[in-house]
Every structure is written in structure tokens, then in C-alpha cells.
Amino acid sequence: MLGQSIQGKSVIVTGASKGIGKGIARVFARHGAKVLVVGRDLKSAEATAKDFTDAGWIASGFSADVTKLGDMEKMAKTAAERHGGVDVLCANAGVFPQVKIEDMSPETWDEVQATNLKGTFLSVKACIPFLKKSGEGRIVITSSITGPVTGFPGWTHYGATKAGQLGFMRTACMEVAKYGITVNAVLPGNVMTEGLIELGEDYMKGMAAAVPMGKLGNVEDIGHAALFLASREAGYITGQTIIVDGGQILPESQDALSQM
Numbered sequence: 001m002l003g004q005s006i007q008g009k010s011v012i013v014t015g016a017s018k019g020i021g022k023g024i025a026r027v028f029a030r031h032g033a034k035v036l037v038v039g040r041d042l043k044s045a046e047a048t049a050k051d052f053t054d055a056g057w058i059a060s061g062f063s064a065d066v067t068k069l070g071d072m073e074k075m076a077k078t079a080a081e082r083h084g085g086v087d088v089l090c091a092n093a094g095v096f097p098q099v100k101i102e103d104m105s106p107e108t109w110d111e112v113q114a115t116n117l118k119g120t121f122l123s124v125k126a127c128i129p130f131l132k133k134s135g136e137g138r139i140v141i142t143s144s145i146t147g148p149v150t151g152f153p154g155w156t157h158y159g160a161t162k163a164g165q166l167g168f169m170r171t172a173c174m175e176v177a178k179y180g181i182t183v184n185a186v187l188p189g190n191v192m193t194e195g196l197i198e199l200g201e202d203y204m205k206g207m208a209a210a211v212p213m214g215k216l217g218n219v220e221d222i223g224h225a226a227l228f229l230a231s232r233e234a235g236y237i238t239g240q241t242i243i244v245d246g247g248q249i250l251p252e253s254q255d256a257l258s259q260m
Contacts, residue, residue, distance in 0.1 A: 005232035007032030010083035012075065014066055014123055015093030017044035019193035020142060023219020024090050024226050029057035031227060034083035037061045038075055038093075058083075066093045066119030072126035079130070086130035088230045091120045092142040094161070096195065098154035109157045116161035120168060124183075128176060137181035138230040139172070141165050142222070143241065145187050149249050162187075166241065173239040182238035184229040189245025191217040212247035212257065 011028045015021035017039030029035045029052045037052070037059055039045035045061035052059035062078055064071040079086050094116045099108060124139055131137030146152055147159030148166050166185060173183035190196060190207040196216070197204070208216050225242045228234055243249065251257050 004031075006088075006227060006230060009033045009087040009230075010036075010079055010085050011088040011090065011230070012036045012038060012079050012086060012123075012127065013090040013092055014038045014064075014075075014119070015142075016090075017041060017048045017061075019195060020188060020191060020219050020222050021090070021092040022048055023221075024092060024142070024223040025059070026052065027220055027223030027227050028088070028090075028230075029059050030055075033058070033088070035059040036075070036079040036083065038064050040065055066123055067114045069122050069126065072122045075123070076126045076130050085134060086127050087134045087136065088138045088140070089123060089127045089131065090140045090142070090226055090230075091123045093119050093123075094142065094158075096155060096158045098199075099157075100154050101156055104157065112157040113161055116158065117164045117168070120165050124172060128179075128181070131176070131181050132179040135180050136232060136235065137176070137179060138234075139176075139181065139183040140226045140229045141169055141183070141185040142226075143185045143187045145189050145243060145245055145249055148187060148241070149243070170239050177238060180235075182229070182235065184234075184237060184239065185241045186222055186225045186229065187241050187243045187245070188222050189217060189243070189248040191219055191222060191244075193219060210248060210251070210254075210257070211245070212250060212260065215246065217244060217246055 011033040013025040016025040016037040037045045037049045042063035049059040049061040064075045143165045144162040147162030225244050
């Protein structure tokens, strides 16, 4: 049964105090993993971890900034100390402030690159020494359909980082393959999160109307894909992507949806 090979594994999820990261962390915890819930705000990370422990699962919170190597090294060491090693890293932390190129400051561009792309690199770098000891190390990156496949006005900086993550993945997976570590990515479409809700009801309705399945995904849909990629059953899959979007990228025009 998928998920049984996750039981007892030590899992780190960055950006896990809310949104997709929280959904990923919940799925792993529910399947018996020992989860380090990582977020910049300690109270939020600990609150999420408490939700899990209250359900009878194993989890603890940790505060770290993915843009700082020292924080990522402390994160990996803490997971090893609390949970006996590091078997899975879900590099999920990301930001997506919407702003068009003409209005974007260099500082905003740099902030998004630092969190989304550099943060992926630093979290992976810090965890590799521990993942090597696992024998079945898994890295799952949360990318997006925006950038690698699609585009949307206001997210050039975000799209650049999400495409960049896949370029990083395709070489990283070769560097760590000899240690039995796999590196894959999940590409979410529009998923119901706090951030999406903040964009407004009209935006959410418009996005749902563009999905052949007629609805937005939920955060656990992404978590289930990550769980598969982290499982023993997926041990011969590396450098690959799974799009989880309800078919959002498939229609060649709006008219195509009206013909369903």
C-alpha cells in the first residue's frame, strides 16, 4: 500500500506552517512520518505541528529562513537530532507577490529569487549529508505550472524561479544519484490556499472556470503527489515532474472548455 514505506521516515517540509506546505506536511504526518514543520515564524510552525500531534501524529516546529545557509544547516541537524536522521526533504518554501515588470523593483525581484530559487538550493545543500546516510533519500521540490508551462501577468519573477527550480533539479538529481537519492518536482496548478483566497473571489471563480474538472485543487492533492515521489515505490523515478492541476494546462482555448 502506497504510504507504508513512509512510516517512521524523517521528513522536513519548508514553508510548512500554511498553504501547500501545510498540506504536504499533513499528508506525510498522517502516513506515519516524523515531520519537521519549518517556517519563518516559530509560533506558526509550532501551531501547525501541534495540530498534527493533537491528531496523534509525530511532528515538531522549527523556525528558519531558507535564504540563509546557516539556518538550513541548523534545520537539517535539528531534524536528525529529533527524528533520527533526514530521509525526505520537501523544498516547498516560496513567495509570490504579484507585480508587473514596469512596477517591479530590483529588490522585489531579488527577494523572490532568494526565497524560491536560492532557498531551494540552500535547503538541498544542507540536507544532502544527512540524505546520503538514509540510503533512500528523497528530495521533492514544489515548483509550479507558472513558469515551466504557463505564464500570468504579474509573476515574471515567480515564473523565473519556478522554471529555474526544474533546471536545478535536472542536474542535482545526477549529482546525488550515486547515493540513492532521488530529486523530483510537483507542479501545482491553482490550489485553494490562504494566498489564493487573498486574490479575491472573482479570481478564484475565474481560475476554477479554466479547469476542466471545474474546481480548484486542495493542498492535500499536492501532498499526495509528494508522498508518492518520496515513497520506496518511486525509487526509480528521478529528475521528473508531476503536474497536479485538474487538467488546467490542457485546453488550447477557452472555447475548448465550452465544447465539453
